[in-house]
Amino acid sequence: MIEQFLYASPMATVVLGALVLMLLANSTLTLSRLNLIAVSFLGLSLILQFSLYGDKSTAFLFETIFGDTFILDDFASIFDMMFTAGAMLTLLINNDYFKSHTYFSGEYFALMLFSLFGMMMLSHAHELLTAFIALEIASLSVYALVGYHKSNKVSSEAMMKYIVLGSMTGAFFMLGTALIYGSVGSTSLTEIANYVNGNSLDNIPMLIIGATFIMLTILFKIGAVPFHSWVVDVYHGAPYPITMYMASTFKIAVFAIALRLYLVDFAPINSFWTELLQAVTILTLFGGSWLAINQSLVKRMLAGSSIVHSGYLLIALSSIGLGSKVAAPAIMFYLIAYFISAAGAFGILSFIDSQSKRQMKYEDFKGFAQRRPYMALMMSIFMLSLAGFPSTIGFLGKFYIFTSAIESGQILLAGLGILTAFISVYYYFKLIAMMYFYPSEEEQKVFPVNISTILIVMMALIVVWGGIGTTLIPYIPGADGFMEIAIEAMSSLR
Amino acid sequence: MLEISIFSILALFMIGGSIAMISNKQTVFAAFGFLVAMIALAGLFAMLNSQFLAIAQILVSVGAVVVLSMLTILTVNAQSKSLPQEPNKTKWIILTSILVAPFTILLYKTLTTLPDHFSTMETINTKVLGKEMFSHWVLPFEILSILLLSAMVGAIVIARKSKKKEDNTTQTNSRERSRP
Amino acid sequence: MLSIIVVLPFFSALLLGIVYLGNTKAKRYTFYTIIGVGTPMIMTLLSFIVTYQVINGSDTLHTTLLQWIAIGDLNISIAFMADRLSVVMISFITFIGTLIHIYAAGYMKEDEAYGKFFAYFNLFMGSMLLLVLSDNPIMMFVGWELVGLCSYLLIGFYHHDTANITAANKAFILNRVGDFGFIMALALLFVHGAEGGFTFEAIATHISAIDPEMLSLIGILLFVGAMGKSAQIPLYVWLPDAMAGPTPVSALIHAATMVTAGVYMVARYSFIYVEIPDVGIFIASIGAASALFAAIIACYQSDIKKILAYSTMSQLGYMFIAVGLGAYSAGIFHVFTHAFFKALLFMGAGAVIIALHHEQNIFKMGGLKKHLKLVYITMFIATLAISGIPPFAGFFSKDAILVTAFTSEHYIIWGMGTLTALLTAFYMFRMLFSVFHAQAKEEHKLQALPKTMTQPLVVLAIGAASAGFLGLNEAYGGHALINTFLSLPDMKLHVSHATEYMLGGLNVILALLGMGLAYTLFAKNAEEAKENTRFKSLVIHTFYIDELYDILIVKPLLKISRLIENIIDPKIFDGFINLNIWGYLQSAEMFGTLQNGKVRYYALYILVGLSAISCYMLIKLEVL
């Protein structure tokens, strides 16, 4: 029983942190202090997660009480760690940002932790309604966060769009759940898996339709075309920390449930979606790169490109349906890769914003390399990683994804993926070009050593190390380490 | 027979209310339509022998949500001139109805694959529901509270008047500011 | 010994070049002269020794310097071979070359780039010797090309004047056109006939293995090379322009080296041409045409060096008649004699030019007989020699060629040759009389000539007068020494002495006729030809061949180049790429307009997606 509590402790810490921060919101503590408190809660949670990782004697938390609604497996733990780490990174890297923008208040941290809790719940959910509520927790908090800059029309507008569209598609999740419930008689994933395994694809149309509606919600959350239109606007409107949080962490959270559903429970009927997913993937790849290619704001470009990255993930997803073995770890690896690279890129943008209070356009990056050589170098590394340039982690991510597509015989998708990867080179390299190819009117600025910059440097190193890293240095996982994690996570997903 | 006619009336109210809701220009009328639909829904719940659900629907949806909406509408106090001009409303409705049609058909057709009779089941009263809820649905129930809590915090954050107006950087791109 | 002959000039050229580049301003007249002129002297000595060895000893001398390349069957060494043909060549090349060097030491004395000049000159000699002495076609080709390069460098020696460089370019590029044929011939020869190695001797023994058609092709292609180097129709246009270089250069190019390489090459490959007499006739025809053509043009030229240039071309035509008709020895004999009198003519002309402060128009000279007595006498001898007046050298060699043409029953060729002989005498004496006899238009202030410039003339004059006796054939009481010595696979023709005398007599008469004509027209008062008839204007403008080349080749090339620059690259290749990019950006634009910021529309897209998915499921699941 005690160990059950232990297993619950990471999430409990997060909730507790949320509650504490909520109560402290109106106290006299400064934002940095609150940030520190939030981070320490997260850190505690992360430490707990680390120490609990791996030795799961039970499959479900409080099975006697909760039933099989809360699963404990490495898959969920790894996602938990990623979320927690993502939230911590977001909070730490943006420390300057909070200080320099007056509209932040104490509730911000509470909401962050609430949404984190929702995501963690999502990765552990083994029951559809729980998953839905968890998703709602995460989403509602993020809605509020997106509109946090309230005096700003753009921010409010982004929030409005996100709420309207998010709620709209959220309803489909529930509709799907209802249909599955109608079909199976239960919403427990265990039951569903049993039911699916016991029936052939032909005689469970209702379940399939329900699952498709759930997939629609997921497609919306990851920004697949034609459910993509919110992405660019919301990413643009949201304050940088939130954009970073959404692009890196929230997107992964959606995949946590998606993978659980489609890898385990709906695995036998995955082939049903193949053509659907292929169509959506093609649309997503092109739509995303179309959106990314003629943006003038870097943030919007990154938003558009995040759609393309969703497209790559969808390639792997449809490969899973066709029986690819490497696809599942590939998705996981890609998520890690994208998480680090995107977080880094947004981190730098947010750093710049906190220094100079501006949305960066491409033109604003002219001469950046001269003013801030290190920042430019790291930005280049993140851009290269996003573009899938070899020697970065992004390359390996793409490599695995495309290999999985080849494995499942989806040569066309692999080809299109490579084509869009090629196109993406243009808009990523354009930024590098802007940074390096133009002289600066100003002198070189001092590289500020603080927690944000140190973390950005570390992430840049991880991006490179993840791309070329070997077992040369023990305990620091290079590409192999990440791949091991990915494989381990996927193998626990049974 | 009686049941069918009650159902028909309720369904009529529901659909009528919903249609009124989506077609009325005046927000208040739309809200009334919605109110009617929600009340009718409570009735439908009752017809499904889910008394507690019906009560909850009345209490929460009608009593809290809709009333809150009404209050909000009154707070906002949108005059008819400040209401959105929607000259193409009908066109849009027709267009979307056509688009929605396959979905509706799909949904309905799928659902009809289920047994076409109700099981003779006991009334789902508070006791049954409570027992079920605290035996199998503890976790969703618990996290629902967190959902409500976070929604509350979120709502407060959103609705709270913004403290200052000066920090408007994300929107403007004034050239005077220093380069990054 | 052989290696030294070839390698020495290269080294001295290198030495001169480095010293010159080390400090271009420094005057090192003595040093340059010693190295520059000493080298050919040593070479001359050595080649006489080699010649002596060949005459007295074994048939051919072989030396291998180093292995050049060994890939597959292509096993080429930098190796030299001195057989009878090549020793004849090297002895007069080095001898006359040396004289020209000595002459140049005087001629170029005042030039700033004196050291550079001798570096080039030595390089030229070296290349020519490499060409002549190499024992395999590839090395011969290397020499062949280097000769072309040196001619480029020397023709463009006065590089401040763009016209000179243009002339040099023209020379090199046209040579290169010839080389294009040459290299193809070599490649084909190698591909089809290199079983036993790729030296001249090895090829000669395996020649029968090659399919005759292929052999003809090879023969023609080889001759294309010769055409370029020896300035035959249609690749001759560089030759007149090549007069842009300093006069010793012209002398070297026209007399001893370069242009004769083509004739030498055909003789060297005589083992091929023996197998393909039809190609030989083709060569002879080209030669005859060139000879006549050049002679006609020469009659109307007024630049002293151009006249000589066209006369060279004309004489080369004779040589090709000979080698084409299988009389290789006769061809080489004419090369030999021609070297003497042509070198003499050029050097004389150079002397005149120097004396008159770089005046080259013969009609502005006149009356130099008294002032430049030595030059006049030597040039007179040379003119007699070239016109074919016995007993001077030209008569015997030219006669041998015409006899061959006549007896092998190619009467048209013979006729053209004979006509050319008449014209030759005419234009040569026209030049001579205009320069030395005719009344001077103005008073000349003559510049004194150094001895280094005049003395070689004497030596050459002796040669021009007597060289013919080496090839005196039976009809004239000799033993055709050169012919027997060369032992080339000549066509055996039986010629009666009567015929020989008849033809010889005819030649002499014609030559005297031409001489007389020239005397009456130009000896007293020389006037420049006027473009008063269409024919004259055509000839004076050298049949507009340069312009023809311009229209047919240069302009189209430039046009194509501009077409690529302006249309094909930017419009087609880049156009294709840009079209794709444009299309992509256009679709991005269109897709971007969907992003209109209105949430209703966004919801609509989602609804459309939903609708599509629903339809998909309706169909796929057959729920309807």
Place this chain on the structure above:
Amino acid sequence: MMDHILSNIIFLPLIIAMVMGVVQAPVKVLRLGAFFSSVVTLFLVLWLAYHYDPHGGMQFVEQAPWIQSSGFTYFIGIDFLSLIMLLLITLLMPPLYLYMMHEKRKGYWYNMMLLQTGVTGAVLSLDLVLFYLFWETMLLPIFIMIGKYGNGLRQYNSMKIILMTILGSMSMLFSIMYLGYMYFETTGVWSFALQDLATLDFDAQTFIWLAAGFLLAFAIKIPLVGFHTWMAPAYGSAPTPAVVIMSSIMAKLGIYGIWRFGFGLFETTLIYYAPTIIVLALIGLLYYAIRAITEDNLRRMFAYSSGSHLSLIALGIFLTNIYAWSGSLYFIGTHALASAGIFLMIGLLYKRFKTVHISELGGIAGKAPKFAFFFAFFALSIAGLPGTGGFVAELLIIIGAFKTNIWIGVFTATTMLSAMVYIFWMLQRTLFGTANNTTEFSDLNLREVILLLPLVILLILTGIAPSLFTPMFEPQLSLFLQDALHAIGASK
């Protein structure tokens, strides 16, 4: 040092660059470091060449696991092909650094060192993914060099070269992944090592597609006609060191790639492409040459010249006989030296005149004889003058072409003519005649002569004594050829 000599050669410049970057070395130290690294690698390579056994196969092999989960290995080794490329790279670097000695911008030096690592790595890699990594890595410095330090429309041109070459490498990546996966499917083990993948056997159609992926990358890099529009702008805009590397090394890497990977993996399939590529190469030979005639910008002119000659080299490879192959291989070396020379000369010219436009030059020979000599020498070696290595190579290729087909031979032989026309016309307008400007022109100084001399000496040496160099590659090349011919014969 000698145990992992190849790794040392690859990574020494990178490590020095990184150390310099970390310690924020001032530019004086930086350039000494760069020069030092280039000299050390040169000596290492010379040591290597001395100990290299021309009859042995792959030598000095190092293999270590890299990313094990997907079978990437750190697999490098050297054979005759890589040795020649490696020698070229390391020979060219010290003169380049000498050339750059007065350069004060640090980025220049960092980029050059990174570039050296990139090209060296690409030459030595035997693992396809490793090759791809270096192949892409060498693009980055070029991208920055052109875009940052170039001239003209540098940003646009830089983007253009990057995009076009990456298009090629992406297609190659696709083929690499496909091959790797197929190996996995056949054997159950992941591997991207060349010799492993060479054992794969597919149906002809698949091979054709896979080969296309590789060939596209190489065709763009070379570039063959139709894939070439990046070339002239990029060469025109790039700073001299970048141009030298691009024309001397990177373009040759396309050829190297065809040899190593094309013939290593798809001998039989290349027959399918041979006619197309031969035709493209023959067109390119003339097309570029004709285009070069009217080009006014010297860099662009020699870019086209480079294209013309690289087409010839590519042609040689697809003729599959010993003459053409040795010719191509020989040409890789000599053309690298000659084009390095000429682009350096153009760089020196630019330093003096601030222009590379022929119409603004003229009369240099009168002002600076030494400069004129070197300039003319390199220009003539590019034109394949006998006595320089280019002639040997052209001769071999022409013989090889005639061996294959008389018509191919005839078109190939036009190389004798094509280069002449533009080079001599160019010489006429730059070196000779009267000057079209009044700029004071100082002749070459000692440093410049020293940096150019090795190239001159090597070019002459390769010209007059090819037999010094051919034994280095000939035995293995013929074996390689026999293998290829055997495979081709078997497929027929």
Place this chain on the structure above:
Amino acid sequence: MTPDMFFLLASILFSIGLVGLVSRKNLFVLYMSIELMLSSVSLLLATLSKVLDDTSGSVMALLMIGVIAAEAAVFLAMIIHLYRENRTIDSDTFHTLSQGENNA
């Protein structure tokens, strides 16, 4: 009385919600449409609960009501905020984030 009628009703309600959501500009109507969609799912769940003879459906319907309430809170807060800032509840007036506006 058959479940089919309920199903039909639920389907129609959900669709009406969708139609309202897409075709209207008034934020209130948008809000109510979403509530309607969720409510129709509630109805569906309750019906299924009865059809399947399983209480879970009803519980879920109940929990759904909670979710609806939560959404309502956020949504209404948003409307208030937007109205306060912009004096309008027209969703179409918020289009500063469009592609055209940001790529001038």
